[in-house]
Every structure is written in structure tokens, then in C-alpha cells.
Amino acid sequence: MEPKEEAPSDDGSYEMVNEDPNMELSDxxxxxxxxxxxxxxxxxxxxxGFYNFNASDEEVIPxxxxxxxxxxxxxxxxxxxxxxxxxxxxxxxxxxLEVQPVPDKVNKGKxxxxxxxxxxxxxxxxxxxxxxxxxxxDIREVAKNHIIRYLPAKSLFKCRQVSKEWNxxxxxxxxxxxxxxxxxxxxxxxxxxxxxxxxxxxxDDSAYGVPYPSLAFLPKLVSVxxxxxxxxxxQALDEEDMFYVCNPANNxxxxxxxxxxxxxxxxxxxxxxxxxxxxxEPHYQVICLFSLPDNEVPVVYFDIYDSHTTFWSVSSEMxxxxxxxxxxxxxxxxxxxxxxxxxxxxxxxxxWKNGFYSxxxxxxxxxxxxxxxxxxxxxxxxxxxDHATRSCVLDVYGDGVMSLKNTIRIPxxxxxxxxxxxxxxxxxxxxxVVALVxxxxxxxxxLYVYHVKDEKVQGPVFFSHCEKLFPYVNSLVSLSG
Numbered sequence: 001m002e003p004k005e006e007a008p009s010d011d012g013s014y015e016m017v018n019e020d021p022n023m024e025l026s027d028x029x030x031x032x033x034x035x036x037x038x039x040x041x042x043x044x045x046x047x048x049g050f051y052n053f054n055a056s057d058e059e060v061i062p063x064x065x066x067x068x069x070x071x072x073x074x075x076x077x078x079x080x081x082x083x084x085x086x087x088x089x090x091x092x093x094x095x096x097l098e099v100q101p102v103p104d105k106v107n108k109g110k111x112x113x114x115x116x117x118x119x120x121x122x123x124x125x126x127x128x129x130x131x132x133x134x135x136x137x138d139i140r141e142v143a144k145n146h147i148i149r150y151l152p153a154k155s156l157f158k159c160r161q162v163s164k165e166w167n168x169x170x171x172x173x174x175x176x177x178x179x180x181x182x183x184x185x186x187x188x189x190x191x192x193x194x195x196x197x198x199x200x201x202x203x204d205d206s207a208y209g210v211p212y213p214s215l216a217f218l219p220k221l222v223s224v225x226x227x228x229x230x231x232x233x234x235q236a237l238d239e240e241d242m243f244y245v246c247n248p249a250n251n252x253x254x255x256x257x258x259x260x261x262x263x264x265x266x267x268x269x270x271x272x273x274x275x276x277x278x279x280x281e282p283h284y285q286v287i288c289l290f291s292l293p294d295n296e297v298p299v300v301y302f303d304i305y306d307s308h309t310t311f312w313s314v315s316s317e318m319x320x321x322x323x324x325x326x327x328x329x330x331x332x333x334x335x336x337x338x339x340x341x342x343x344x345x346x347x348x349x350x351x352w353k354n355g356f357y358s359x360x361x362x363x364x365x366x367x368x369x370x371x372x373x374x375x376x377x378x379x380x381x382x383x384x385x386d387h388a389t390r391s392c393v394l395d396v397y398g399d400g401v402m403s404l405k406n407t408i409r410i411p412x413x414x415x416x417x418x419x420x421x422x423x424x425x426x427x428x429x430x431x432x433v434v435a436l437v438x439x440x441x442x443x444x445x446x447l448y449v450y451h452v453k454d455e456k457v458q459g460p461v462f463f464s465h466c467e468k469l470f471p472y473v474n475s476l477v478s479l480s481g
Contacts, residue, residue, distance in 0.1 A: 144169065149182045152474035153249035154209035173280075173478050176250075180230055180275040180282075180477035186430045187474035189447070190214070190224045190232065190248075192467040198224060200248070200472070201461055203449060208474045210248040217251040218244055224468070226271040226286075228333050228429055230475025233271040233286060245271065245284065245307075245479065248472075252479040256286065259312040261303050263290040266324060270331035270338045272352065275477060282477050283308055287331075287338050287352055291324035298323040304352055317355045322348060330468070332429045334373045341371055347380070347402075363397050363404075370425040372434055374398065374452055379405075383423035383436055390415060392423045392436060394450070410448050410457050412438055428471045435471065 140162065148159055148170070156179070160167040169175055187208035191199045200214040215222060215234065222234035222244065230249070236242035246253035273284035286305040291298070300319035305312045322342050329341035340348045347360040362369075365382030372381050379398035386393050386409075394408040415421055419441055426435040434450040438460070446460035447469070 140166075149175070149179050151179075152183055152185070152187055152208050153179075153476050154474060155207050156476065173480070176476040176478045177275075177280055180475045181277060183475055184229065184275075184430060184432075184473055186428065186433045186435075186449075186471045188472055189426075189435070189469040190227065190472055191463060191469055192223045193465045194467060195465045198222065199463075201447065201463065201469070203458065210472075210474070211251055214248050215246070217248075218246060218253055224470045225269045226330065227470040227472050228271040228273040228284070229275055230473040230477040231271060231273050231282070231284060231479075232470070232472070233269060235269075243269075243286070245286070247475065247477055247479055249474055249476060250478065254479050256305055257310065257312070259288070259303055259305070261290075261301075261312065261314055262292070263288055263303065264292055264324060268324065268327050268331065268340065270333055270340075272333040272336075272338060273477075274333075274336070275475075281307075282479065285352055287350065289324055289327060289331075289340065289350075295323075298326070300324055300327075300348075302350055302352070302357075315352070315355055317350075317357055319348065319350075319357050319359075321359050322346065329370060330427050330470075332371050332373060332378070332427050334378050334429055335376070337378075339371050339378055341369075341380075347371070360402070362402050365395060370427040372425065372428045373431040374434065375431050377431075381425045381434055383425045385412065385415070385421035385423050385438075387415070387417060392421075392438060392448070394425065394434060394436065396434075408434065408450055410436060410450060412440075412446075412448075412460075415440055426469055426471065430471060430473060433471075435469070437466075437469065 144166065148156060151159070156170050160170050186203065188200055188202040191201055193199070197213060198215045200210050202208045211217075215232075218234065220236040220238065220242065222236055224232055225235050225243075226233040230247055232246050232248065234244045234246060236244075241258045243256040244253050245256065267288050267290040270287050270289075271284060272287055273282060276283070284307045288303040288305075290301055290303065292301070298320060300322055302315040302317065302319075303312055304315060326343045326346075327340045327348065328343055331338045331340045333339075336351060336353055338350045338352065340350075341362065342348055345362050345364050347362045348357065349360070350357045362371075362380045363382070365380075365384075369380055369382035372379055374381075374396065377398050379396050380402055381397070382395045383392055385391075389409065390413040391409040391411045394410065395404055396406040396408065397403060398405050412421070421441075422439040424437045424439075426437060428435060432452055434452065436448045436450070437445050438448060439445045444462045444464045445466060446462050448457060448459035450457050
């Protein structure tokens with residue numbers, strides 16, 4: 001039976017066609033798919049022996065054991081091949097046990113593209129992998145129980161083709177709940193535009209994506225207002241009081257009831273969502289920061305929608321330091337707190353659960369800056385172009401008091417001397433990347449992404465007609481409950 005085919009677009013989006021719920025690939029086909037999509041933790045040979053892959057020195061290291069029947073340990077190069085008895089398998093006492101042979105060396109031609117998926121596309125950490133796995137364990141069971149939870153949604157849609165069992169497992173709400181906790185990487189950006197439909201820009205077309213066309217499943221044309229851990233907050237273009245919370249990876253959505261409170265002229269919205277093992281159904285909030293036009297003194301109010309109660313409620317806490325018009329940036333939500341940048345170098349933080357706010361100064365910087373999460377810390381990152389080094393210089397301020405802690409340089413060398421270059425840092429609640437939009441004179445904008453863990457730069461990605469970009473996590477978090 002023919003498997004599902006993928007009709008890709010140029011931005012990593014996809015559309016599944018020819019889908020058959022009874023489809024199941026042959027053992028050989030499912031094995032090839034699994035090896036190409038799931039992980040590079042295990043390196044295979046023609047004899048299908050199991051090996052550990054050391055990411056630091058790119059040498060293949062066989063599993064070995066010092067004890068006769070103990071757990072398998074990961075060690076360095078062994079002097080000789082381990083025997084079946086060394087591995088803890090006794091075929092005389094257990095004749096039904098199938099022992100997979102361990103070959104002398106790895107056939108480089110059979111080496112699977114596994115590590116790339118785990119380290120490049122997921123949150124998987126090699127040290128999380130169980131150390132007591134035995135050679136008799138099938139790779140598909142290992143992947144199902146320990147690996148695929150770390151993969152993004154698009155890769156998981158492909159993994160559903162491995163077998164009927166896998167299709168059922170990945171499709172179940174329990175797995176979606178688990179994956180939403182383990183996969184938390186920035187996968188791409190949704191682009192709002194005045195002239196075209198909302199577009200998804202993927203950071204890896206083969207791994208990250210949403211069904212094409214993105215957001216077409218919503219009942220109205222929308223613009224994205226906020227994004228948080230796999231969910232989007234969208235506002236209808238023709239009805240300002242109509243809001244949707246959705247996950248474009250699975251086309252699930254819910255519309256929010258209208259608030260009974262007037263939100264003034266220019267309200268600011270932020271979606272607050274933290275996946276939790278304690279909440280099987282996603283528990284999220286939408287926080288609206290607003291001011292009333294007839295106030296004689298600056299006052300900021302907070303109207304909060306809670307998905308558990310399905311009601312809006314105005315917080316008793318009011319900020320008298322600013323007016324809503326003083327808030328200049330989109331908010332980020334980190335560890336239960338929403339953060340906004342304000343005019344005059346201020347930072348407004350609001351803890352919705354405990355009902356209090358605080359104000360802090362951020363450094364005055366030349367160039368466009370934004371609040372972003374870096375390694376779990378809320379930082380302020382400013383960007384400016386340096387013609388001398390032909391690079392965008394990103395200054396990172398943090399450590400609680402917003403002091404300069406790091407400087408990042410992103411090469412942008414196709415710029416003439418004296419040419420105007422605009423560098424704009426994007427706000428991001430995820431802690432794995434710092435994103436930068438660069439515009440050279442009247443040319444198209446280009447997106448650069450700095451990966452914090454690897455200290456590598458990805459880009460540029462060229463685009464046009466863009467109002468705002470919103471980071472997105474390719475999660476399976478479900479709203480169907």
C-alpha cells in the first residue's frame with residue numbers, strides 16, 4: 001500500500017494527502033523511515049548491531065561490559081568483540097532469545113542520519129538516554145519509549161507511517177501531552193503581512209512545519225498577536241473582539257468569549273502558556289494590558305482570560321507608572337511572568353498568578369532592542385550594524401540588573417560603506433535562539449537566527465511585506481479536550 005505523500009511548500013509547511021488510516025509500511029520500509037526521521041543515537045551496520053554514537057569526537061563506540069551478566073555500559077574502544085555471555089545473554093538457558101551479532105566495525109555506508117535529528121531538531125540530551133539498554137531491544141521500541149517525544153510535530157507526522165501501532169500512539173492525546181513538555185525549541189516564525197496571508201517560515205523545512213496553507217483552518221482571516229510554547233493567539237481582521245487560540249500543527253482551535261471590559265484604543269495582548277505534567281488539558285491565559293481614555297493620571301489595567309474558568313477577569317492590581325500607550329513592545333512570557341518594554345527605558349513585569357507588578361530600567365541602546373529569554377533568564381538584547389567589521393553587533397544585558405554580559409556578532413557582509421542598515425531584534429519566550437531582522441536600504445528584509453547552545457548563526461532567510469514575526473514551537477499540544 002502506498003504511504004502518505006507530502007505536498008511541501010517553500011516554507012516548510014506541508015499537506016498530507018492519500019492518507020489511509022489502515023496504512024502500514026513493510027518492516028523494511030518502516031525501518032528505513034524510522035532511521036531517517038527519528039534519531040542518530042544508534043549507529044547501525046549491515047548486521048544491524050547496536051552502537052553508541054559519541055557526538056563529541058564523532059567516533060563510533062561499541063557497547064561493552066566488564067561483568068558477565070551485568071547491565072551494558074558505554075565505554076571507550078574495546079580490545080576485542082564482546083561475546084554473548086559478556087553481554088548477559090545465555091542462549092543455552094533461553095533458546096528462544098534472539099541475539100543480534102555485533103560486527104567488527106561500522107559500515108560507514110549504512111550509518112543512519114540519526115544524531116542530526118536528536119541534536120539539531122529536538123531537545124534530546126544524550127545523557128538522558130537509558131544506560132541499561134540491551135542489544136535485544138528493537139530500535140523501534142527504544143525510539144517509541146525514549147526518543148520520539150523529543151521530536152517536532154512535522155517529523156512525528158512522518159513517524160506515524162512506521163506502523164499502525166505507532167500511528168495510534170502518536171495520535172493519542174497522552175502522547176501529545178507528553179511531547180508538548182519535552183519539545184520546546186523555536187521551530188520557525190509566523191509572518192504577519194498587510195498584503196498576503198499569514199505565512200510560516202521554518203528553520204528546518206525537513207523537520208519543522210505546519211499544514212499548508214497555515215491558519216487556513218480558522219473561520220476568519222486573522223493576524224497573529226502572540227505566541228507561546230506551541231500555541232498562537234490570533235485576532236480576526238474584520239472583528240476586533242474576535243480572538244482565537246490555536247495550534248497550527250494539528251489545526252485545533254478555540255475562540256475566546258468577548259470580555260465585558262472596554263480595552264481602550266491600543267490594548268496589548270500576550271498569550272501565557274507553560275506545559276505542565278499536572279495539566280492534561282492545556283491551561284493558558286490571555287493577558288490584556290490596557291488603559292482607559294478618560295483617566296486623568298496614567299493607569300494600566302490587566303484583564304485576564306483563564307482557559308479553566310473560560311472567563312475574563314480584571315486584576316485588582318493596577319500599574320500607575322505608565323499608560324498603555326507607553327508600552328512599546330510585544331510581551332514575552334517566562335516562568336509565570338509577562339514582560340513589556342516601555343518608553344524611556346522601562347521594563348514592566350506582571351505576575352498574573354500572584355497579582356503584582358514591578359518596574360525596572362533597561363539600558364538605553366542605539367539600534368533596535370527587544371526582550372528575549374536566554375538560558376531561562378529574561379535579557380534585553382540590542383542590535384546595531386558595525387560597518388568596520390561588516391556585522392550586526394548584539395549586546396546582551398542581563399544578570400538581574402540588566403548589565404552587559406555578552407556580545408554576539410552576526411556577519412552581514414554584502415553592505416556598501418555608508419549604506420543604511422536597520423537591525424531589529426525579535427522578542428522570544430523560548431531560550432534557545434536570538435532572532436534578528438536586518439534591512440539593508442530598500443532591499444528585502446532578511447532573518448538571521450543565533451543558536452545559543454551551539455553558538456552558530458543560521459540565515460539569512462529573505463522575505464518581504466512583513467509587519468511582525470512571531471516565534472513558534474512545533475508542538476503537538478492539543479486543544480480538543
